[in-house]
Amino acid sequence: xxxxxxxxxxxxxxxxxxxxxxxxxxxxxxxxxxxxxxxxxxxxxxxxxxxxxxxxxxxxxxxxxxxxxxxxxxxxxxxxxxxxxxxxxxxxxxxxxxxxxxxxxxxxxxxxxxxxxxxxxxxxxxxxxxxxxxxxxxxxxxxxxxxxxxxxxxxxxxxxxxxxxxxxxxxxxxxxxxxxxxxxxxxxxxxxxxxxxxxxxxxxxxxxxxxxxx
Numbered sequence: 696x697x698x699x700x701x702x703x704x705x706x707x708x709x710x711x712x713x714x715x716x717x718x719x720x721x722x723x724x725x726x727x728x729x730x731x732x733x734x735x736x737x738x739x740x741x742x743x744x745x746x747x748x749x750x751x752x753x754x755x756x757x758x759x760x761x762x763x764x765x766x767x768x769x770x771x772x773x774x775x776x777x778x779x780x781x782x783x784x785x786x787x788x789x790x791x792x793x794x795x796x797x798x799x800x801x802x803x804x805x806x807x808x809x810x811x812x813x814x815x816x817x818x819x820x821x822x823x824x825x826x827x828x829x830x831x832x833x834x835x836x837x838x839x840x841x842x843x844x845x846x847x848x849x850x851x852x853x854x855x856x857x858x859x860x861x862x863x864x865x866x867x868x869x870x871x872x873x874x875x876x877x878x879x880x881x882x883x884x885x886x887x888x889x890x891x892x893x894x895x896x897x898x899x900x901x902x903x904x905x906x907x908x909x
Contacts (some may be wrong), residue, residue: 705729714772714798714849716765717756718749768852772798775848778858782865791831791843798847801829805842808872812841818875819844822885823892824868854895863891 699707707724711717725733759765773796780795789803804815812828819826829845836842851860867884874880 700724700726706733711753711756713847714769715756715760716768716849716853718752720749720753722753771857772848772852774858775852775856775861776800779846779848779861779865782862783869786865786869788865788869798849800846801831801843802846803831803843804872805831805836808869808875810872810875811836812843813839814875815844815872818871818881819868822867822871822881823888824864824871851895854892854897856895860891860895863887 705726706729709715709722709724711720711722723733723737776795776798780790780800783800783802784790784794787807789807791801791803794800802815804810804812808815810818812830816826816828826844826846828839828841829843830836830838830841831843834842848861851864867888871881871884
């Protein structure tokens, strides 16, 4: 893995959740000469009291990120994202970047399905697919009713899903977004989504009953 500081950057920021798969938080990495000023601005300037349990969780997360299992998962996250992007575009979905080279993508639901991002978010939530509304470049719609939704693959990949599941997911998403008022169809899609998810337990949580008895 390449070091971003080798490219000449002085400060790098990142979250500790999402693709890193740790507790919710963030990191500010910098060159040594900048550390005193950044430390002083963060605390006591911007941050309150430390959450020691979160700090411990981040330490565990960073340790795991050095192992081969994390690298394998990271590769699969990218494969899943590329597969999901390709499948959505093949079904008529317009991605604002025409594909993806990382773990996420933004789907223009307004031009693809005639739904603003908030409506699309609600339709997908009704079939047990969690997304969130997202503005697109030069979005003509207001921020609370933007033109798109944001999608990412780290959570699904961490549960063990692969390219096959991404193809199914794209089909379910497009089916729901094209028929937002066909309640019988939405109920069928929701049942299929939940049946598939029952096979992939969330790490750290007790496996779903359907998965235990399968």
